[in-house]
Amino acid sequence: MRLLTFERHGAVRLGVxxxxxxxxxVAERDGRPEFxxxxxxxEAGPAALADLRALADSPGPTLAPGSVRWLAPLPRPAQMRDFLVFEEHMRTAGWNGAKLRAKWGGPSAPPEPQPIPPVWYExxxxYKCNRxxxxxxxxxxxxPNYSSVIDYELEIACVIGASGRDISENDxxxxxxxxxxxxxxxxRDAQFKEMQGPLGPAKGKDFDNANILGPVIVTADAVDVGNLAMRAKVNGELWSEGSSSTMHWSFAQMIVHVSRSETLYPGEILGSGTVGGGCGLELGRFLKDGDEVTLEVEGIGAVSARIDAPHVQERLSL
Known part of the structure; x- marks a missing residue:
């Protein structure tokens, strides 16, 4: 199933x-609490999801998709964590980040990408996002007015459905x-400055509407995330292409790691991190005021956001 959250007549509703x-x-057809x-x-678990599937397959009134305001499918996640599981992004973003810092007067960048730290393979x-x-x-x-280097990151995220601790990879x-x-x-400029600490990221990531989710949550039984095409477009122009097949760590392995001596809860979100080539930093060019960024993932859909940055009228590039 493809599930959404929408607003209509001032009320926030669950939709299919x-x-x-x-x-x-959903609530118009069945007003039970779990809907x-x-x-x-x-939180209601598999039985409620099965009941919702039966409800969605039955005849009844529907709404035109353009007649409602689509919200993030999970407007207030229980928790958010964002990983870094794509090797190409890890390599290229780090190298281009060094070149960008050198452009701002920092140390000279190395002539080629540096080895990825061993811990990344271990x-x-x-990091934890601002939910x-x-x-x-x-x-x-x-x-934010403290930044003039505007970037997007093309990712997939999984939504935790059942709590657990010390979860095995099979489970x-x-x-x-x-x-x-x-x-x-x-x-990016705020991120590079603060992470010299070294700690973070913080204000490089944490500002209003920084985490765009959507357009739907596709239930786990309806999509195989092992090999999905991923694209990013800016004002309709294709900027990035990648595939979920290039993940070095799977979502199952992420869950194993996070749940070590720590309980995961329903409604938590785990982001994959940026697919290789999936951000402006890797491409050497960034966004500006008025740009519309659309991310597309095969089997899930497309979600857009518009940048309002009157203080950034020109596109910065490496």
């Missing part, structure tokens, strides 16, 4: 995207509720 692409207002929000549905690496900075399809992102897929698209917007 029907086969004809119309929207089923009042995406989080309530996730365990999945992640209050989530926005959905069509969001306008007012860029990990049972804990995944579904998948969505994640645009991890980044203020």
């Amino acid at each position: 995207l029907a086969h004809d692409r119309s929207v089923i207002d 009042q929000s995406m989080q309530a549905l996730i 365990q999945p690496i992640y 209050f900075a989530v926005a959905g399809p069509g969001a306008c992102v007012k860029w 990990a897929p049972k804990h995944i509720f579904g998948y969505t698209i994640f645009n991890d917007l980044t203020a």
Whole structure:
């Protein structure tokens, strides 16, 4: 199933995207508590999901998709973690980051990408995102005034459906509720400055509407994330192409790592990190005021956001 959260007449509702692409207002058909929000549905478990599937397959009224305001499918995640599991991104982004810092007067960049730290191959690496900075399809992102280097990041995210601790790799897929698209917007100049600490990222990632999710959550039984085409377009122009098949660490392995001596809860989100070639830093060019960024992932859909940055009128490049 393809699940969404939308707003209509001032009320936030749980929806199902029907086969004809119309929207089923779930609570309008069945007002039980577990159908009042995406989080309530996730927490209710497999039985509630099976009941929702039966409801969605039955006849009933639907809404035109353009008649509602689409929100992030999980507007307030229980927690957010973003990983770094694509080797090409790890290599190229680090090298281009060094070149960008050199352009700003920092140390000279090495002539070629440097070896990836051994720890990256030993365990999945992640940081915790600001779960209050989530926005959905069509969001306008007012860029922070402390930054002039505007970047997107093309990612997939999994949504945790069942709690667990010390989860095995074989059991990990049972804990995944579904998948969505994640645009991890980044203020690169702020990120590079603060991570010299070394700590972070912090204000390079944490600002209002920085975490774009959507357009739907596709339930885990309806998509195989092992080999999905991933694309990013800016104002309709293709900038990035990649594939989920190039992940070095799987979502199951991420779950194993996070759940070591720590409980994962329903409604948590784990981002994949940026696919190789999936951000402006790797391409050597960045966004500017008015740009519309659209991320597309095969089997999930497309989610767009517009940049509002009147102080950035020119496109910075390496």
